Amino acid sequence: MPDWPMHLIVPLLALFIVSKKEDIRYILLLLPLAVVPDIDTFATQHRALLHNIFIPLTFLLFGFLVFKGKRTIFMISSVYLASHVVLDMFGGGVALLYPLYDEMTYVNASLVMGRANDLIWTLDFGSRTYDTGWKTGYGFISDSPGTGAMVFLFLAGVGMAYRNWIKEEHK
Ligand SMILES: [Zn+2]
Numbered sequence: 176m177p178d179w180p181m182h183l184i185v186p187l188l189a190l191f192i193v194s195k196k197e198d199i200r201y202i203l204l205l206l207p208l209a210v211v212p213d214i215d216t217f218a219t220q221h222r223a224l225l226h227n228i229f230i231p232l233t234f235l236l237f238g239f240l241v242f243k244g245k246r247t248i249f250m251i252s253s254v255y256l257a258s259h260v261v262l263d264m265f266g267g268g269v270a271l272l273y274p275l276y277d278e279m280t281y282v283n284a285s286l287v288m289g290r291a292n293d294l295i296w297t298l299d300f301g302s303r304t305y306d307t308g309w310k311t312g313y314g315f316i317s318d319s320p321g322t323g324a325m326v327f328l329f330l331a332g333v334g335m336a337y338r339n340w341i342k343e344e345h346k
Contacts, residue, residue: 228272281303
């Protein structure tokens with residue numbers, strides 16, 4: 176399963192690329208939504224209850240039809256929730272259409288360097304019966320490269336805050 180740093184960094188970068196400068200505070204404030212779907216780890220329907228396409232779609236519809244003035248907030252929320260589902264789909268599978276249909280949809284696309292320096296490319300996708308092996312199969316929340324990535328980004332954030340602070344001081 177993609178760990179939390181991947182879940183945080185990927186949509187964050189995507190949103191930074193497409194967003195207007197004035198939306199950056201919403202992007203940062205709503206960031207925790209990128210890992211919220213994993214709360215269903217505590218439910219019996221892990222990777223189903225909050226890992227389906229209907230939750231981000233609901234946010235999107237609310238943004239377009241109900242809370243038009245707050246559309247940006249709903250759009251950003253939807254991106255965070257959808258990116259989590261997509262990343263998990265590439266990392267084992269999710270019950271994409273839960274509760275209508277509880278097969279797990281998965282994509283397995285990897286490029287691996289073999290022992291003889293040969294490249295092994297895998298592309299496989301489809302659906303299989305729902306299982307909860309995820310609950311016990313993968314215990315970590317952040318693996319070591321992921322933690323390194325978060326430290327790196329955190330330092331960049333500290334650097335940016337410091338630069339802004341210096342700018343304020345010398346006004
Ligand atoms: Zn997840």
